[in-house]
Amino acid sequence: QKEVEQNSGPLSVPEGAIASLNCTYSDRVSQSFFWYRQYSGKSPELIMSIYSNGDKEDGRFTAQLNKASQYVSLLIRDSQPSDSATYLCAVRGYGQNFVFGPGTRLSVLP
Amino acid sequence: EAGVTQSPTHLIKTRGQQATLRCSPISGHTSVYWYQQALGLGLQFLLWYDEGEERNRGNFPPRFSGRQFPNYSSELNVNALELEDSALYLCASSLIGGSSYEQYFGPGTRLTVT
Numbered sequence: 001q002k003e004v005e006q007n008s009g010p011l012s013v014p015e016g017a018i019a020s021l022n023c024t025y026s027d028r029v030s031q032s033f034f035w036y037r038q039y040s041g042k043s044p045e046l047i048m049s050i051y052s053n054g055d056k057e058d059g060r061f062t063a064q065l066n067k068a069s070q071y072v073s074l075l076i077r078d079s080q081p082s083d084s085a086t087y088l089c090a091v092r093g094y095g096q097n098f099v100f101g102p103g104t105r106l107s108v109l110p
Numbered sequence: 111e112a113g114v115t116q117s118p119t120h121l122i123k124t125r126g127q128q129a130t131l132r133c134s135p136i137s138g139h140t141s142v143y144w145y146q147q148a149l150g151l152g153l154q155f156l157l158w159y160d161e162g163e164e165r166n167r168g169n170f171p172p173r174f175s176g177r178q179f180p181n182y183s184s185e186l187n188v189n190a191l192e193l194e195d196s197a198l199y200l201c202a203s204s205l206i207g208g209s210s211y212e213q214y215f216g217p218g219t220r221l222t223v224t
Contacts, residue, residue, distance in 0.1 A: 043215040100153040
């Protein structure tokens with residue numbers, strides 16, 4: 001059973017702080033990794049994709065991948081109240097199957 | 111560029127009835143995925159269609175079925191509805207191959223079974 005695990009939260013951070021979201025996965029042959037943001041009652045929105053070890057930055061977001069440790073993270077710098085949402089980690093193995101984690105609920109406090 | 115569209119937005123059915131949900135992918139995308147998200151739960155993979163063929167299905171009973179049309183739009187059918195089928199049904203599309211396998215989601219169809 002391929003699994004993707006995330007802390008369910010809620011993770012609370014003050015406005016302006018760095019939010020750190022973590023994800024681990026069990027399938028060693030996983031190829032691609034994705035972070036989605038989902039506001040309550042809405043559909044998931046793709047934030048970042050990362051395919052190779054290291055860091056990938058896009059604006060206030062940085063994704064970090066460590067395949068040896070089977071670990072992927074998302075850092076949100078200068079967190080804003082509008083960042084308050086559930087963040088989903090998704091992992092693609094061979095083939096096109098995506099496995100989604102249960103999500104981490106982030107709350108950014110003004 | 112238009113995103114993934116789904117219809118209807120809301121659907122209310124009675125237990126035992128059938129529901130049909132529709133999805134149009136982003137132009138140029140050939141793969142369509144269906145997910146179920148019950149209230150407070152994570153995304154559960156239902157079905158994957160590519161080039162008109164069912165490529166994979168999740169751990170759901172056969173009363174969940176679908177198809178993909180020549181224009182790559184897709185339909186999800188749920189027969190013999192049960193109360194626990196009440197959920198947000200999400201469709202996503204992607205372009206297979208190349209360097210990107212990113213899935214983009216539609217707004218979802220909220221199905222309520224009474």
